[in-house]
Amino acid sequence: MSGQTDRRGWLQAAGAALGALWLSACNKLNDNPKVQSTLQKAEGLNLRAQRALLTRTSLAREFGEADISPDFRPNGSTNPSDPDYQAAVRNGFADWRLVIDGLVETPLSLSLADLRAAPARTQITRHDCVEGWSSIGKWTGARLSPLLDRAGLKPQARYVVFHCADTLEETPDGTGRYYESLDLVDAHHPQTILAYAMNDRPLPVAHGAPLRLRVERQLGYKQAKYVMRVEAVADLAAIGRGKGGFWEDRGYEWYAGI
Ligand SMILES: Nc1nc2c(c(=O)[nH]1)N[C@H]1C(S)=C(S)[C@@H](COP(=O)(O)O)O[C@H]1N2
Ligand SMILES: [Mo]
Numbered sequence: 001m002s003g004q005t006d007r008r009g010w011l012q013a014a015g016a017a018l019g020a021l022w023l024s025a026c027n028k029l030n031d032n033p034k035v036q037s038t039l040q041k042a043e044g045l046n047l048r049a050q051r052a053l054l055t056r057t058s059l060a061r062e063f064g065e066a067d068i069s070p071d072f073r074p075n076g077s078t079n080p081s082d083p084d085y086q087a088a089v090r091n092g093f094a095d096w097r098l099v100i101d102g103l104v105e106t107p108l109s110l111s112l113a114d115l116r117a118a119p120a121r122t123q124i125t126r127h128d129c130v131e132g133w134s135s136i137g138k139w140t141g142a143r144l145s146p147l148l149d150r151a152g153l154k155p156q157a158r159y160v161v162f163h164c165a166d167t168l169e170e171t172p173d174g175t176g177r178y179y180e181s182l183d184l185v186d187a188h189h190p191q192t193i194l195a196y197a198m199n200d201r202p203l204p205v206a207h208g209a210p211l212r213l214r215v216e217r218q219l220g221y222k223q224a225k226y227v228m229r230v231e232a233v234a235d236l237a238a239i240g241r242g243k244g245g246f247w248e249d250r251g252y253e254w255y256a257g258i
Contacts, residue, residue: 056185056257060216063124063136068199072127072135074206077178080166080226088165093210098194102161102231105152112196112210118142121193128258129220139214141195145188148232153184157232160187161239162213165226168246180224181236181244181254182215191216194227219256221247 080086088096093112101107110118122140148160161181169176186192192215196203203209208225215222222245236242241249248254 053185056217057189060125060191060258063126065124065138067136068124068138069135072137072198072207073129073133075129075131075220077164077166077168077225078206082165082167085165085226089205089209096210098211098227099229100147100151100232101229102233103154103157104148104232105154106150108147108151110147115142115194115196115211119146121191123191123193123214123216125191125214125216127220127223130252130256131220138199139193139195140197140200141193141211141214143190144192144194144213144230145190147194147230148187151232153232156234157184159183159233159236159244161231161233161236161244162224162227163229163231164224165228175240175249176246177240178224178226178246179240180213180222180246181233181239182222186215186217189215189217194230217257219258221245221252222256 096112098110098115099107100110119142120140121143122138124136124138126134126136128134144160159181161179164178164180167177182192192213194211195208195214196211198204198207203212208227211227212225213223213227233239236244240246243249244254245252
């Protein structure tokens with residue numbers, strides 16, 4: 001896919017977020033002074049919203065090969081004991097599939113070979129964990145945006161949820177399974193990838209084999225490892241405890257911008 005088309009899709013998603021504001025700002029035919037002052041306020045708001053969005057759509061800093069951390073620290077789950085996951089590891093992930101479903105026109109079931117054949121990106125970025133450590137790693141993966149385009153998001157879709165294979169906390173109701181979510185601005189960001197390689201090698205189990213999310217404008221806990229399923233949804237209330245992620249359900253911010 002050409003960079004042009006990619007960029008258009010990404011801007012479309014960004015534009016959708018501002019659509020309502022643009023509509024009000026376009027209604028310039030009416031020159032009633034009261035309406036004018038409302039319009040001026042809307043324009044100020046429009047500028048601020050646009051600036052906030054520009055920050056979100058700009059690229060995270062990328063580093064050089066020499067900056068790669070020799071010992072990228074693993075954190076959280078590092079070897080999930082969940083039986084389905086253990087079986088997949090023993091099988092070398094040969095039967096493993098990523099499912100993309102929910103509010104999509106065409107649900108997808110993709111093998112690792114399918115993902116390696118999809119439009120890809122490689123990036124060397126710094127991972128910042130809220131616990132106060134950082135590591136720099138090189139990630140290669142399938143760009144999420146073209147995959148979502150292939151599945152065809154329905155108009156009601158507003159978030160994508162990443163369902164993971166690991167249970168980080170044993171709870172009677174199953175809400176201890178790791179998950180994360182993004183809005184469509186981050187989902188279509190050029191650096192948002194489903195990584196299958198780290199530092200030019202297949203992603204190791206400790207870092208989320210066979211597939212993990214990289215969303216480089218956000219903190220470590222958003223970088224879901226062991227991703228099994230990407231589900232497009234209209235809202236987050238019905239998933240886990242309703243806050244959009246395992247750590248969000250336990251008090252962390254949903255938007256973990258850096
Ligand atoms: N599935 C899953 N994803 C996860 C976690 C986890 O425990 N399970 N921990 C998160 C946290 S807090 C961090 S800092 C990073 C750690 O990624 P790493 O192990 O590659 O360093 O993964 C994030 N993604
Ligand atoms: Mo973290």
